[in-house]
Amino acid sequence: MLKKAIRTHEFIIFLILVALSLVVGIINPAFFSVSTLFDTLRASIVYFIMSFGVLPLMIAGGVDISFVAIAAMTSYTTHMFLLKLGYEGGTLLYFFIAGAMGLLAGLLMGFLVTRFNLPVFNVSLALYTMWYGFNLFFIGATANFDLPQGTVGYYARFLVTAKDPYVGQTGLHVSIIYAVVVGVFVWWLLKYTIIGRGLFAIGGNKEVAIRSGFNVNFIWMVAFALMGVLSAIAGVTQGFLSRYFNPVLFITQPLDVLAGIILGGASITGGRGTVIGTALGVLLIQIINRALILTGIPVQWQKLVVGIILVVFTSIPAIRAQRARRLRRTTEAA
Amino acid sequence: MTQGTNDKPAAPIRRKPLAGAFGKIRIGSETVQLLVLAVILFMFFSIIVEKFLTVRSITSMGFQMPELGVLTLAMMLSIYTGGINLSVNATSNLAAVLAGFFMVRYIPKDAAGAVVTLYLAVAFLIAIAVGWVCGVINGLLIGYVGVPPILATLATMTLYTGISVGLTGGATVTGFPTQLSVIGAQTILGIPIPFLIFVGFTILTYILLDRTSFGFKMRLLGSNPVAAEFSGINNRAIIMGAYMYGGILSAVTGILIMGRTMSAAYEYGATTYVLLTILICVLANVNPGMGRVIDVFIAVVILQILSTGFQMALSGVRGSTFFKDFAWGVLLVLVFIANYFIRGRRAQSS
Numbered sequence: 001m002l003k004k005a006i007r008t009h010e011f012i013i014f015l016i017l018v019a020l021s022l023v024v025g026i027i028n029p030a031f032f033s034v035s036t037l038f039d040t041l042r043a044s045i046v047y048f049i050m051s052f053g054v055l056p057l058m059i060a061g062g063v064d065i066s067f068v069a070i071a072a073m074t075s076y077t078t079h080m081f082l083l084k085l086g087y088e089g090g091t092l093l094y095f096f097i098a099g100a101m102g103l104l105a106g107l108l109m110g111f112l113v114t115r116f117n118l119p120v121f122n123v124s125l126a127l128y129t130m131w132y133g134f135n136l137f138f139i140g141a142t143a144n145f146d147l148p149q150g151t152v153g154y155y156a157r158f159l160v161t162a163k164d165p166y167v168g169q170t171g172l173h174v175s176i177i178y179a180v181v182v183g184v185f186v187w188w189l190l191k192y193t194i195i196g197r198g199l200f201a202i203g204g205n206k207e208v209a210i211r212s213g214f215n216v217n218f219i220w221m222v223a224f225a226l227m228g229v230l231s232a233i234a235g236v237t238q239g240f241l242s243r244y245f246n247p248v249l250f251i252t253q254p255l256d257v258l259a260g261i262i263l264g265g266a267s268i269t270g271g272r273g274t275v276i277g278t279a280l281g282v283l284l285i286q287i288i289n290r291a292l293i294l295t296g297i298p299v300q301w302q303k304l305v306v307g308i309i310l311v312v313f314t315s316i317p318a319i320r321a322q323r324a325r326r327l328r329r330t331t332e333a334a
Numbered sequence: 335m336t337q338g339t340n341d342k343p344a345a346p347i348r349r350k351p352l353a354g355a356f357g358k359i360r361i362g363s364e365t366v367q368l369l370v371l372a373v374i375l376f377m378f379f380s381i382i383v384e385k386f387l388t389v390r391s392i393t394s395m396g397f398q399m400p401e402l403g404v405l406t407l408a409m410m411l412s413i414y415t416g417g418i419n420l421s422v423n424a425t426s427n428l429a430a431v432l433a434g435f436f437m438v439r440y441i442p443k444d445a446a447g448a449v450v451t452l453y454l455a456v457a458f459l460i461a462i463a464v465g466w467v468c469g470v471i472n473g474l475l476i477g478y479v480g481v482p483p484i485l486a487t488l489a490t491m492t493l494y495t496g497i498s499v500g501l502t503g504g505a506t507v508t509g510f511p512t513q514l515s516v517i518g519a520q521t522i523l524g525i526p527i528p529f530l531i532f533v534g535f536t537i538l539t540y541i542l543l544d545r546t547s548f549g550f551k552m553r554l555l556g557s558n559p560v561a562a563e564f565s566g567i568n569n570r571a572i573i574m575g576a577y578m579y580g581g582i583l584s585a586v587t588g589i590l591i592m593g594r595t596m597s598a599a600y601e602y603g604a605t606t607y608v609l610l611t612i613l614i615c616v617l618a619n620v621n622p623g624m625g626r627v628i629d630v631f632i633a634v635v636i637l638q639i640l641s642t643g644f645q646m647a648l649s650g651v652r653g654s655t656f657f658k659d660f661a662w663g664v665l666l667v668l669v670f671i672a673n674y675f676i677r678g679r680r681a682q683s684s
Contacts, residue, residue, distance in 0.1 A: 065609075112667060116674040122616045123670065129613065130663025136656035252604070255420055259488045268482055301500045307493025311475065314489050318481040 009265035009317060013280045016313055017287065024291040031294050034162045035170040040286055042172070042241065046071075046234040047282045048179035050250075051261050052186045053230030055278050056223045058261060059190065061203040061270025062113070062120030065258065068250035069131035070105045070228055071235030074098040078236065079245040080139050083146060090150040091240060098232040105131070106228020110221040128254065135247040145244045154240045175237050182230060187275040189226075195219050203270025260285045263314065284313070364619045367676070368632040371669070375636060379643035386646055393526060397518075399638040400532035401590045401603070402610060403631070407539050408583035409611035410630050414543070415576045416556045416622035417476060417483030423607045424494035425468040425581055426588035427600050431498045433461035433589070434507035434598035441511055450511045461585045468494055469581020473574035491608075498600035506599040510592070517593025528590050532634075535586060540627040542579070552576055557623025610637070617666060640665065 025031045050067055057064050078098040087093065105127075112123050158171030190196035198219040201209035210216050239245040250257075258268075264281025266273030288309050292302045380387040405422050412419035434457075441453045468490065475486040520527050543549035551572050555562040563569050591602050618633035619625060641658045648654035 112670070116671050118670050118674070123667070125609070125613050125616055126663045126666035126670070128609070128663070129659045130667070133656050133658070133660030133663060137653045137660055141653045141656065255484070255488055255608075259485055262482060262485055268484060300503045301496070303492060304496030304500045307489060307491075307496040310489035310492055311486075314481045314485040315475065315479050318479050322480045 010274060010277045010280060012317055012320065013264060013277065013284060016316065017280060017284050020284070020287060020291065020309075024287075024295055028294040028296065031291060033164055035164040036290075036294075038162075038170050038172045040283070040290060041176055043290065044282055044286045045173065045175050045179045045241070046238045047257060047260065047286065048279060049182050049230050049234040049237065050257055051278045051282050052179075052182050052275060053227040053234070054257070055186060055261060055266060055273055055275065056190065056196070056199050057120065057227055058258075058266050058268070059203045059270060059273045060199040060220065060223055061206070062220075062223070063258070063268060064109075064120055064124040064227060065254035066109065066124040066127040066131065067227055067231040068254045068257070069128045070102055070231040071238070072247060072249035072251065073131040073135050073235075074101040074105065074232035075235030075239045075249065076135050076144075076245050076247045077101065077139050079144060079239060082148065083144065088149040090148075091154055091236075094151070094236045094240075095233060098236045099229050102228035102230070102232025102235075103225055104228070106224040106226070106231075107221065109228070110224030113224070114217040114220050132248060132251060140247055143244050143246045147240075147243060151240055152243075155243050173241065175241065178233060178237065182233075183275050183279060186226075190275065195222050199223060200271060203267075203272070256285065257282075263317075265317075288313075363676070365626060365629050365632065367673075368618065368629055368636065372632055372636045372639065375639045375643065379639060379647065383643060383646045386643060389524075391642065391646065393521070393524070395638045395642050396526040396529040397594070398642070399634055400526075400528035401587050401594070402607065402614070402637070403532045403634040404535050404583050404590065405587040405603075405607060406611040406614045406630055406634055407535060407627070408580040408587070409608075410615050410618075410620050410625060410627070411539075411552070411576045411580045411583075412483065412487075413612075413615050413620050413622065414556050414625055415552050415573055416559060417573070417576075418487065418612070419472065419577065419580055420484065420487040420608055421468065421472060421491040421494055422580065422584045422587075422611060423603050424491040424498070425465055425584035426586075426591065427598070427602055427604075428468065428494045428498045428588075429461040429464040429585035430588035430592045430598035430602075431502055431507055431600065432464050433457040434510065434592060435501065436460050437511065437514070438507060438509050447513070450513050454511065454513060458589055461589050462582055465581040465583070465585025465588070466578055467581070468584070469578035470574070472581065473577040476577065477570040477573035495600055495604075502598075502600060504600070506597050508597045510596055514593055515596060517589060518596070519594070528593065531586070531590065535583060536627055536631050539579075539583075543627055548572070548575060553623050555623070556621075613637075613662070613666070617669060637662070 021031070030036070050071065054064055054067050075094075075098055078094055078101065081097070082093065109123060109127055112118060113120055155173075156171070157174045159174045159176060161169060161171040164170040188196075190199065194214075198209065198214040198216070201212065201214055202216055202219065206216065235249060238249060260281040261273070261278050262268055262281070263284060264274070264277035264279070266278065288306055292305055297305055385391060405426065408422045408425075409419055437453065437457045441450060445453070471493075472487055472490055475481045475490065476483050479486075481489075517527060517531075522530065543552065551562070551567050552575075554565070554567060555569055555572050559569055562572075588598070592598050595602070614630065614633045614637055615625070617636065618629035620630065640662060644658040644661055645655060648657055651657075
């Protein structure tokens, strides 16, 4: 049992994560602090939620990049709409409206993909540019900092707080709960529902999935709807965490998010992927991006170091997979 | 979807008039469709926008599209071989930055015109060599180490951008000799020089893809890597070749950007260019083992018509530059749906 766990891709990523943390921690002990942990988690929350939303699609073999655009469109449109109404209440209405819009956006995409039998990636690319264009042209082109009264305090609402020797008071933001709930839900969906098993079946072999009686179109629709809703939640959460709403939120990041998921062991061609792996992949990317500030490497060279780390870390699982394949081939031949 | 060559028995007869210096040019229903779309859009904007159908606006389109066009050819090669190359733009910026450093540091201030031209040639060679090396690194990671292309090139994108940022400290490199602007701002017989360069590389890529055994092997590798390997093709070497050529094309884009802006920086075209090139490839129906260079060329023209057209039509409206993004997305969806109805239900399977 333990041996099996050690051989998984997730475990390798976990080891890389630990090794990287150790190296950074040795260079600068300040890295091993509660505030680093809390800050990293806080920065990861929205990426957790978005990645968990995209993961089911990717397992079914659909590569989507429009989720960032849905996050931006739903959150920014909701904010500007409520601002116009003079809304002063809390955060719940934001999640509700944006979530509904995300659901519709997801269903629209699902409709295009299933009704016209189109490749997911192509449609997502079209919708990616469409939603950002929609935001910028029809809604507004500048970031908005006027938060309703009821939501202002949200950015500092903590689940637990702790004393930190370096920065004083520090806290873990309450929205980490959303990420955990979403993660558990997607894990359950993938593992224990017929829809989840259908997603793996479609990603493994679509034709076989159809013939074994899975309602492929329905399963696609559910996956797209989930992606839409979770993207919207991530977008709104990001708005409150950063205390402004941005029409081009995440516009440069769809591929980084996908890379985190793939780094976590999901296959870009479908059929493989786990919630744990995805979470580890997201964390790894976040730590790579944040830890370097603490290592004392000059700012202008940091991106280069991130690049080198990424090249090395993406190569390790690939080399291992290649070796396993070669091993299998020789044992088969014998 | 099958290639145009084995569509229907009637097809070869129809293609005969196009047989020219290169033999039969591979075109198909997509080519015709894209051409029709380009013509319709062109006529649409000529009618609704007053100054669209003028030499000036058409020339300016000729100056604007080559950068994205050559970069799209680089992207096309990676998709054609079953991958993707997110590092194209980072490669062009790195090539431009290094060539720019050479020009700023080593060209004597009092050099004569001919000498400067010689130095420029060396700078271009440096840029192309840098692009080649970037391509080799991509090829090594993807072909030999076996990293999924999207991960490998995302990593190298960060790496190449990181080198550019590190060397320049985030600043823009300027102070190039004025002769460089020939590349970006002058015309021959009224045709912008960058456009001629774009056409040149389009033809070169076409020959490479459709007229050489290397191109044939790329196609086979893209459509079925396992079958390719078992028919004696060295998949790794072909992948390496595709990314090397892609790197060189990216470097050419870097030179074009340098010629237009007379500067080099790590951030030119950052991220939007990469997604735009993928978008054009999608419109041109480039898939692993599938796709035609001529379709890519027409798709680049369509994007330019759309972007210039809407910019002129909506000039003065708030956020007018953004409308084209929206329109581009809608147009793409409409093209997909039209394709579905034109080709029947089975054709567009993922």
